[in-house]
Amino acid sequence: xxxxxxxxxxxxxxxxxxxxxxxxxxxxxxxxxxxxxxxxxxxxxxxxxxxxxxxxxxxxxxxxxxxxxxxxxxxxxxxxxxxxxxxxxxxxxxxxxxxxxxxxxxxxxxxxxxxxxxxxxxxxxxxxxxxxxxxxxxxxxxxxxxxxxxxxxxxxxxxxxxxxxxxxxxxxxxxxxxxxxxxxxxxxxxxxxxxxxxxxxxxxxxxxxxxxxxxxxxxxxxxxxxxxxxxxxxxxxxxxxxxxxxxxxxxxxxxxxxxxxxxxxxxxxxxxxxxxxxxxxxxxxxxxxxxxxxxxxxxxxxxxxxxxxxxxxxxxxxxxxxxxxxxxxxxxxxxxxxxxxxxxxxxxxxxxxxxxxxxxxxxxxxxxxxxxxxxxxxxxxxxxxxxxxxxxxxxxxxxxxxxxxxxxxxxxxxxxxxxxxxxxxxxxxxxxxxxxxxxxxxxxxxxxxxxxxxxxxxxxxxxxxxxxxxxxxxxxxxxxxxxxxxxxxxxxxxxx
Amino acid sequence: xxxxxxxxxxxxxxxxxxxxxxxxxxxxxxxxxxxxxxxxxxxxxxxxxxxxxxxxxxxxxxxxxxxxxxxxxxxxxxxxxxxxxxxxxxxxxxxxxxxxxxxxxxxxxxxxxxxxxxxxxxxxxxxxxxxxxxxxxxxxxxxxxxxxxxxxxxxxxxxxxxxxxxxxxxxxxxxxxxxxxxxxxxxxxxxxxxxxxxxxxxxxxxxxxxxxxxxxxxxxxxxxxxxxxxxxxxxxxxxxxxxxxxxxxxxxxxxxxxxxxxxxxxxxxxxxxxxxxxxxxxxxxxxxxxxxxxxxxxxxxxxxxxxxxxxxxxxxxxxxxxxxxxxxxxxxxxxxxxxxxxxxxxxxxxxxxxxxxxxxxxxxxxxxxxxxxxxxxxxxxxxxxxxxxxxxxxxxxxxxxxxxxxxxxxxxxxxxxxxxxxxxxxxxxxxxxxxxxxxxxxxxxxxxxxxxxxxxxxxxxxxxxxxxxxxxxxxxxxxxxxxxxxxxxxxxxxxx
Numbered sequence: 001x002x003x004x005x006x007x008x009x010x011x012x013x014x015x016x017x018x019x020x021x022x023x024x025x026x027x028x029x030x031x032x033x034x035x036x037x038x039x040x041x042x043x044x045x046x047x048x049x050x051x052x053x054x055x056x057x058x059x060x061x062x063x064x065x066x067x068x069x070x071x072x073x074x075x076x077x078x079x080x081x082x083x084x085x086x087x088x089x090x091x092x093x094x095x096x097x098x099x100x101x102x103x104x105x106x107x108x109x110x111x112x113x114x115x116x117x118x119x120x121x122x123x124x125x126x127x128x129x130x131x132x133x134x135x136x137x138x139x140x141x142x143x144x145x146x147x148x149x150x151x152x153x154x155x156x157x158x159x160x161x162x163x164x165x166x167x168x169x170x171x172x173x174x175x176x177x178x179x180x181x182x183x184x185x186x187x188x189x190x191x192x193x194x195x196x197x198x199x200x201x202x203x204x205x206x207x208x209x210x211x212x213x214x215x216x217x218x219x220x221x222x223x224x225x226x227x228x229x230x231x232x233x234x235x236x237x238x239x240x241x242x243x244x245x246x247x248x249x250x251x252x253x254x255x256x257x258x259x260x261x262x263x264x265x266x267x268x269x270x271x272x273x274x275x276x277x278x279x280x281x282x283x284x285x286x287x288x289x290x291x292x293x294x295x296x297x298x299x300x301x302x303x304x305x306x307x308x309x310x311x312x313x314x315x316x317x318x319x320x321x322x323x324x325x326x327x328x329x330x331x332x333x334x335x336x337x338x339x340x341x342x343x344x345x346x347x348x349x350x351x352x353x354x355x356x357x358x359x360x361x362x363x364x365x366x367x368x369x370x371x372x373x374x375x376x377x378x379x380x381x382x383x384x385x386x387x388x389x390x391x392x393x394x395x396x397x398x399x400x401x402x403x404x405x406x407x408x409x410x411x412x413x414x415x416x417x418x419x420x421x422x423x424x425x426x427x428x429x430x431x432x433x434x435x436x437x438x439x440x441x442x443x444x445x446x447x448x449x450x451x452x453x454x455x456x457x458x459x460x461x462x463x464x465x466x467x468x469x470x471x472x473x474x475x476x477x478x479x480x481x482x483x484x485x486x487x488x489x490x491x492x493x494x495x496x
Numbered sequence: 497x498x499x500x501x502x503x504x505x506x507x508x509x510x511x512x513x514x515x516x517x518x519x520x521x522x523x524x525x526x527x528x529x530x531x532x533x534x535x536x537x538x539x540x541x542x543x544x545x546x547x548x549x550x551x552x553x554x555x556x557x558x559x560x561x562x563x564x565x566x567x568x569x570x571x572x573x574x575x576x577x578x579x580x581x582x583x584x585x586x587x588x589x590x591x592x593x594x595x596x597x598x599x600x601x602x603x604x605x606x607x608x609x610x611x612x613x614x615x616x617x618x619x620x621x622x623x624x625x626x627x628x629x630x631x632x633x634x635x636x637x638x639x640x641x642x643x644x645x646x647x648x649x650x651x652x653x654x655x656x657x658x659x660x661x662x663x664x665x666x667x668x669x670x671x672x673x674x675x676x677x678x679x680x681x682x683x684x685x686x687x688x689x690x691x692x693x694x695x696x697x698x699x700x701x702x703x704x705x706x707x708x709x710x711x712x713x714x715x716x717x718x719x720x721x722x723x724x725x726x727x728x729x730x731x732x733x734x735x736x737x738x739x740x741x742x743x744x745x746x747x748x749x750x751x752x753x754x755x756x757x758x759x760x761x762x763x764x765x766x767x768x769x770x771x772x773x774x775x776x777x778x779x780x781x782x783x784x785x786x787x788x789x790x791x792x793x794x795x796x797x798x799x800x801x802x803x804x805x806x807x808x809x810x811x812x813x814x815x816x817x818x819x820x821x822x823x824x825x826x827x828x829x830x831x832x833x834x835x836x837x838x839x840x841x842x843x844x845x846x847x848x849x850x851x852x853x854x855x856x857x858x859x860x861x862x863x864x865x866x867x868x869x870x871x872x873x874x875x876x877x878x879x880x881x882x883x884x885x886x887x888x889x890x891x892x893x894x895x896x897x898x899x900x901x902x903x904x905x906x907x908x909x910x911x912x913x914x915x916x917x918x919x920x921x922x923x924x925x926x927x928x929x930x931x932x933x934x935x936x937x938x939x940x941x942x943x944x945x946x947x948x949x950x951x952x953x954x955x956x957x958x959x960x961x962x963x964x965x966x967x968x969x970x971x972x973x974x975x976x977x978x979x980x981x982x983x984x985x986x987x988x989x990x991x992x
Contacts, residue, residue, distance in 0.1 A: 169567075
């Protein structure tokens with residue numbers, strides 16, 4: 001059959017294409033070949049998918065090496081606890097229950113220090129509370145005779161499990177001891193039910209507690225000593241990064257709108273900057289979980305134990321309210337009704353000023369949050385922003401001169417021959433720029449709210465005040481910006 | 497001392513206040529009394545907090561009885577599995593390892609059916625895979641001599657735990673088998689490490705698997721039979737509810753703006769309606785988790801196994817983009833620059849038309865999604881909405897007539913005495929309404945995108961088409977809306 005096929009393939013069908021070249025027509029393949037091709041396709045498709053997955057994983061590892069480090073940390077902690085088991089001290093101390101230490105390590109370890117401590121403390125306290133309660137219930141059950149024992153235990157399991165589950169559904173309790181309530185149910189059922197069979201109940205409870213202690217301490221040591229990732233530090237950087245993104249988006253958005261013919265050398269990078277505000281819109285959930293874990297962390301770096309993490313959520317919320325304005329702005333910019341060049345020119349100067357001054361304010365508070373120093377410049381910059389807003393409002397007022405009152409029959413002939421008349425603009429071409437301007441003004445209002453929340457954060461977290469010397473230097477630098485300057489706040493100013 | 501105090505209290509200091517009455521000055525209490533008051537305060541404060549917490553919990557239970565039912569379900573499942581343990585069949589079958597069944601129930605049970613099935617399947621497959629792998633590793637380790645055995649086991653634990661942890665950090669893998677990877681690590685370490693001590697390793701693996709099977713099947717039975725809560729159904733209702741909220745907010749917002757002097761009989765209820773869009777803004781996370789669980793659910797109610805849950809996320813995203821517009825709108829409405837009544841009057845009719853027609857469109861698609869029937873009216877309603885938008889644009893164009901071109905010296909005297917001139921308006925009083933109108937127009941564009949995503953959902957989920965009879969009836973009803981009508985789609989139309 002293969003031979004016949006080859007013979008058949010000896011005949012070649014050619015078709016002449018318009019450009020003079022000719023193409024070979026390949027005969028339709030047989031069933032076997034079709035099946036073979038299908039299998040080949042499936043295999044190569046599967047390989048491609050696996051390859052893509054691996055490539056994605058590799059890229060993720062390269063982009064964020066801390067994730068790889070976390071994996072190594074988990075492997076390390078598990079191996080250490082297993083070796084502990086192998087080396088017999090753990091096995092001889094608590095026997096087969098040594099496995100609890102291994103389990104604890106597996107379920108308790110989290111990427112961030114805060115997450116791990118939260119789980120560890122919840123696990124320890126949940127186990128302790130449940131253990132004591134279960135011992136009490138066991139004693140009561142054993143006093144009530146063999147017949148009632150299962151009933152007492154069953155009823156207590158039912159009641160306590162229901163109550164603990166209910167507490168997991170209350171939001172304020174959930175964020176504090178969701179995991180603890182789970183462990184409570186787990187341990188309580190374990191001890192209370194085992195109590196019926198295992199004679200050395202106290203021994204069991206003690207072993208469980210001590211293995212959990214071994215596991216949790218090992219986890220905390222590994223997580224805190226090997227390249228620790230602090231939730232608090234992460235939240236802090238996220239907030240600062242988002243503020244910078246917000247400022248970049250705002251400035252980029254308006255600059256692009258008014259200089260559409262301008263230089264577009266690095267379009268991709270510009271687009272990325274413009275879309276930065278979307279990160280702000282979508283980071284609510286991660287901010288909340290980070291703030292939730294951060295409060296469990298001991299003081300680290302520049303953050304005390306009782307750092308006002310909740311205030312970061314407020315800062316995040318006011319950033320989002322700014323980002324909503326940017327959403328509305330970007331829809332203005334992409335709107336179908338394009339504004340006339342004349343009106344754009346009329347307003348471009350003041351719009352650009354508002355956008356650059358408001359992003360300068362945002363960058364200033366971002367820098368203040370980053371360095372954890374109260375900024376002495378914010379007031380000044382807010383003043384500049386408000387002046388720019390005032391200028392924009394004046395420009396808006398003077399727009400009337402450009403407007404073209406549609407001539408009514410009575411005054412058509414009476415109208416004076418004005419020079420300006422050649423340049424008047426229909427109202428529909430004004431609307432997009434007017435909308436943009438009023439959203440811009442709203443944005444500046446929201447920026448002030450953002451500044452207030454950051455200032456509240458500065459008060460709560462007791463940010464230091466910049467010393468007067470550097471303040472003076474900065475003011476001088478505003479006049480002579482060429483001077484060399486290494487101060488962080490100043491760099492932010494110069495960047496603008 | 498107490499007596500002296502009483503004696504001292506006999507003297508009363510009075511102060512005469514401006515209005516002629518007099519007030520008694522109470523002397524500062526002593527130290528003991530202060531301490532007593534402080535303790536009293538602490539106790540009453542603590543009682544108050546506990547009382548508040550209990551009240552909150554009670555309210556939560558009353559507002560959402562399904563949460564209470566969930567708690568009872570958890571208690572029930574745990575009691576059943578404990579009784580199973582007490583009644584000896586489970587204990588005699590698998591001995592002390594019966595406890596695994598109890599643990600499985602505790603950690604696997606979730607409020608929704610999808611969540612429970614996700615965890616059950618992940619637990620079973622994670623255990624299976626890890627068990628087989630661990631047996632293989634154990635065999636290799638036992639072949640490599642007593643000296644190398646811990647090294648082989650330790651290295652394999654390190655490698656596999658790291659790899660599994662890494663897979664948990666990849667978003668696409670995380671949503672599918674996050675819990676499975678955790679269970680994989682747990683079981684693998686458990687079996688591989690125990691292998692060193694426990695002789696009957698195969699027996700252990702078998703017991704673990706069978707107890708897990710018992711626990712998971714019990715959970716699935718309880719969760720699916722006793723008042724089941726389906727993630728899919730929840731997601732579906734959430735999306736429909738949010739669409740209705742969006743329509744209510746939109747309509748309420750514009751109506752309130754243009755009829756501020758109108759009847760405010762039920763202010764609280766109105767405010768609640770206006771704030772409805774905020775639910776849309778904040779429901780991204782819950783939509784995602786619901787969609788994630790929903791794909792594990794078997795076909796239930798009107799939803800098949802492969803219902804296009806992911807499309808719901810797209811619908812949610814386009815609803816959020818509408819809600820961003822509403823955010824911008826509400827900031828316009830609360831803005832400081834109030835519009836002149838004249839301009840408001842000029843635009844109110846068409847603005848109200850756009851708002852009511854666009855919310856009618858949203859309600860129509862909401863109804864279509866709710867009843868899972870393709871709506872035959874959407875096209876018509878979109879047409880109406882676009883006509884309203886066109887009318888609004890025309891009204892905007894004719895705004896020029898109201899505008900007051902600030903008179904320049906040259907044409908001041910030449911200007912004709914127009915009747916309309918007395919009613920002209922400065923541009924700053926026009927801006928708020930113009931901004932509002934253009935956001936309204938943008939909103940209508942986004943509503944069309946929303947309609948498209950819902951239509952895509954209708955195609956993917958194969959919504960039924962309304963039969964021609966009811967379609968005809970509806971068209972007739974549009975002409976004579978007094979006629980009685982029980983059809984759901986129609987009700988939505990009449991509600992508007």
